[in-house]
Amino acid sequence: MSRMSVELGTEESRLAALCALAQQTRELMDAVALTDVGEDDLTAAHAALTAVNERLRSVLRQTPQPFEIAPDGTLRHLGNAVTGGANPHALPLLIEVRDGGVRAEVVFRPLHEGPPGAVHGGISAMILDHLLGQAVAAAGSAGMTGTLTVRYRRPVPYGTPLVATAEYTRTEGRKTWAEGRISLPDGESLVEATGLFITPSAWIGA
Ligand SMILES: CCCCC/C=C\C/C=C\C/C=C\C/C=C\CCCC(=O)SCCNC(=O)CCNC(=O)[C@H](O)C(C)(C)COP(=O)(O)OP(=O)(O)OC[C@H]1O[C@@H](n2cnc3c(N)ncnc32)[C@H](O)[C@@H]1OP(=O)(O)O
Numbered sequence: 668m669s670r671m672s673v674e675l676g677t678e679e680s681r682l683a684a685l686c687a688l689a690q691q692t693r694e695l696m697d698a699v700a701l702t703d704v705g706e707d708d709l710t711a712a713h714a715a716l717t718a719v720n721e722r723l724r725s726v727l728r729q730t731p732q733p734f735e736i737a738p739d740g741t742l743r744h745l746g747n748a749v750t751g752g753a754n755p756h757a758l759p760l761l762i763e764v765r766d767g768g769v770r771a772e773v774v775f776r777p778l779h780e781g782p783p784g785a786v787h788g789g790i791s792a793m794i795l796d797h798l799l800g801q802a803v804a805a806a807g808s809a810g811m812t813g814t815l816t817v818r819y820r821r822p823v824p825y826g827t828p829l830v831a832t833a834e835y836t837r838t839e840g841r842k843t844w845a846e847g848r849i850s851l852p853d854g855e856s857l858v859e860a861t862g863l864f865i866t867p868s869a870w871i872g873a
Pocket residue numbers: 734796797798799800801804809810811812813814841842863865866867868869
């Protein structure tokens with residue numbers, strides 16, 4: 668084994684530990700959102716978390732984990748707010764690229780509540796924004812969101828397996844459009860979105 672692959676393995680194992688910590692943090696956030704323990708337990712948990720917080724903050728990066736090529740050759744972004752395994756805010760969404768589009772299974776959690784008993788509309792929009800962006804990237808026209816139009820057809824439940832899909836629709840110069848939706852497993856559409864993505868002039872030196 669080369670020296671480089673040993674170092675890579677070491678960094679990969681640290682990143683795996685970071686992702687495990689992020690997952691534990693998600694479960695902690697779920698527990699905070701739902702806990703009904705008494706004040707003594709809340710105070711004790713606060714003290715324990717203060718100690719953990721201080722330990723983690725003793726060495727801080729300036730930005731989340733970056734876009735990078737993983738050892739298996741795929742592009743990954745562990746710091747991303749939707750897909751990043753190292754970002755506690757991320758679900759994280761596991762996106763499958765397939766002919767003509769992208770697909771992800773998603774289970775929202777009580778933590779994502781907006782209206783009572785349903786998912787916050789901004790959370791649904793964020794998921795669709797990302798999925799549409801991934802669809803245009805998969806079609807070879809990666810860009811930043813210019814506009815996102817969302818139609819909320821039915822309240823989105825949490826705690827239920829749902830399916831999110833998106834497809835590239837068309838390109839004109841640096842502008843690319845995509846559409847997507849979040850649906851029940853039987854195909855009933857709950858939220859639909861269309862979006863315009865623009866490849867920044869800075870990315871292509873235009
Ligand atoms: C975030 C992705 C990073 C990707 C990194 C690299 C590789 C990618 C690989 C994989 C990526 C995978 C997944 C991506 C996943 C998720 C996507 C989430 C995306 C976001 O969450 S992203 C955050 C929200 N997003 C912004 O933060 C944008 C802020 N903004 C700007 O950064 C600039 O504003 C920009 C770049 C949009 C344009 O700037 P620019 O200088 O390149 O172009 P310019 O202004 O000349 O406009 C050219 C023509 O677009 C028209 N135009 C411009 N803006 C418009 C708008 N908003 N609506 C309608 N039309 C618009 C003009 O009217 C003109 O039209 P015309 O040619 O017809 O006159």
